[in-house]
Amino acid sequence: xxxxxxxxxxxxxxxxxxxxxxxxxxxxxxxxxxxxxxxxxxxxxxxxxxxxxxxxxxxxxxxxxxxxxxxxxxxxxxxxxxxxxxxxxxxxxxxxxxxxxxxxxxxxxxxxxxxxxxxxxxxxxxxxxxxxxxxxxxxxxxxxxxxxxxxxxxxxxxxxxxxxxxxxxxxxxxxxxxxxxxxxxxxxxxxxxxxxxxxxxxxxxxxxxxxxxxxxxxxxxxxxxxxxxxxxxxxxxxxxxxxxxxxxxxxxxxxxxxxxxxxxxxxxxxxxxxxxxxxxxxxxxxxxxxxxxxxxxxxxxxxxxxx
Numbered sequence: 001x002x003x004x005x006x007x008x009x010x011x012x013x014x015x016x017x018x019x020x021x022x023x024x025x026x027x028x029x030x031x032x033x034x035x036x037x038x039x040x041x042x043x044x045x046x047x048x049x050x051x052x053x054x055x056x057x058x059x060x061x062x063x064x065x066x067x068x069x070x071x072x073x074x075x076x077x078x079x080x081x082x083x084x085x086x087x088x089x090x091x092x093x094x095x096x097x098x099x100x101x102x103x104x105x106x107x108x109x110x111x112x113x114x115x116x117x118x119x120x121x122x123x124x125x126x127x128x129x130x131x132x133x134x135x136x137x138x139x140x141x142x143x144x145x146x147x148x149x150x151x152x153x154x155x156x157x158x159x160x161x162x163x164x165x166x167x168x169x170x171x172x173x174x175x176x177x178x179x180x181x182x183x184x185x186x187x188x189x190x191x192x193x194x195x196x197x198x199x200x201x202x203x204x205x206x207x208x209x210x211x212x213x214x215x216x217x218x219x220x221x222x223x224x225x226x227x228x229x230x231x232x233x234x235x236x237x238x239x240x241x242x243x244x245x246x247x248x249x250x251x252x253x254x255x256x257x258x259x260x261x262x263x264x265x266x267x268x269x270x271x272x273x274x275x276x277x278x279x280x281x282x283x284x285x286x287x288x289x290x291x292x293x294x295x296x297x298x299x300x301x302x303x304x305x306x307x
Contacts, residue, residue, distance in 0.1 A: 003028040007199065014202045018189070021238060021271065022290055030291035031298075035193045037078060039089040040097055040120075041069045044127050044156045051088050066263040067097040069127070087154040092120040095190075095289055095296040099181055099234040100124040102261055102287075102303050107132035109178040114167040114221055117144035119151035121183055126157040135160040136177075138167065171220030180231045182221045184214045184246075190236035190298030193291060211241040215249050222254055222306065231256075231304040236297055238290060240274040243300040247286055248279040250304065259303045260285040266293040 001009075007028055008015040041051045048069060055061055055073070059081075064070030072094070075081060083089045100121050105111045107130045116122040117139040126135055137152065137160045139145050145164055152160050167182070187207040192199045218233055225231050233250075235242050250256050268290045272279050286302040 003032045006032060010196065010199050011202055013204060014199060017204065018238065021240070022268065024292070026292040027290055030295065031192055032196075033193060033291070033295075035093060035297065036072050036295065037075055038064060038092060038094045038097075039071055039073050039078070039084075040067070040092045040124060041071070041089055042087055042123065042127060042155050043069065044131060045086070045088050051083065055083065055089075064094045064097065066094075066265050067101050070094060070097050087156055090120060090123060090151075090155060092124070093297050095294065095299040096120055096236070097124060098263065098287070098299065098301055099183055099232050100128060101263065102301055103179050103181050103230060103232045105129050105133075105135075105179050109133045110136075110176070112136045112138065112170060112177045112180045112221075112224065114138055114170060114180060114182045114217065115140075115185060116162075117141065117148040119148040119155075121181060122148065122160065123151060123155040123157055125181065126152075126155070126160060129159060131156075131158045133159055136163060137161070138163045138165055138170070140164065140166050167217045168220040171223040173224045175224075175226050177224050178226055178229050180221045180225050180229070181234070182217055182231065183234045184210075184217055184242075186210050186214070186235040186237040186242050187239060188236055189238050190291070193297060207237070207239045207242055211239075211245065214242055214246045218246055218250050219253060222250060222256055222304065225306045227306050229306050231306070233302045233304060235300045237300065238288070238298045240271040240279075243288065244271050244274070244279050244283045244286065245277065247302045247304070248283050251280050251282060255307055257305050257307060258282045258285040259305055261287045261301060261303050263287075265289070268293055
């Protein structure tokens with residue numbers, strides 16, 4: 001059975017919707033292809049070269065082109081690698097490393113990670129801040145915050161303050177943060193490669209519900225951003241109503257501007273018209289990744305600046 005037919009069999013509604021965005025055989029094949037294991041080296045605990053040299057004694061490594069600390073690693077069980085337990089490396093999907101790279105936080109800044117758990121991107125941000133400045137790591141669910149705190153501790157993050165709030169709460173802190181990451185809760189289409197559960201359980205009403213949440217969150221995040229600051233909006237889904245439409249909504253409600261993202265990777269064309277809706281041309285500057293583009297999770301990233 002072809003990958004296309006397999007997806008159609010598992011969830012006909014899923015197939016019908018996303019075949020309208022990318023109906024190539026390669027797209028469906030990679031949608032069901034298992035992900036390669038990737039790690040990020042944690043330079044808060046040891047120099048990059050030292051950790052890489054040690055890992056190469058036992059594992060085959062291949063650099064992730066768009067993040068110097070990222071590597072593909074050949075291992076069946078990352079949890080048994082001592083460097084993982086010691087917080088020298090973090091198991092993190094390759095495309096998931098893109099938002100903190102685009103955010104480009106600096107030591108000494110005030111940074112907000114609005115939906116931080118389980119902490120992969122949070123610890124990456126702290127790494128780029130060199131543990132200097134203040135990083136607010138927020139999540140609204142107590143259960144997820146426990147995992148977030150455990151990861152912050154394991155990775156040696158010292159400059160983070162953990163909060164448990166609905167992300168919209170931060171909209172009251174107008175013009176406050178130097179940089180904000182909103183890795184928004186989403187329908188997780190990109191995570192089908194990790195588990196077919198995301199394919200079987202997908203429903204359009206879920207994407208619609210998340211789209212409404214994302215629009216409220218992105219407005220609050222933009223309000224909290226300083227003039228001259230950077231807001232990165234990202235999701236691990238390919239649905240335009242959770243991606244381009246959310247950015248289009250922000251552009252039409254505010255004076256926000258989009259900056260084009262330039263990284264050494266392949267990407268798909270952003271969607272500028274979907275289900276009769278037309279999005280602003282500036283949305284074309286966003287980064288849309290389909291699974292076959294770089295053999296990764298599907299992802300969407302927008303770099304937003306406040307004039």
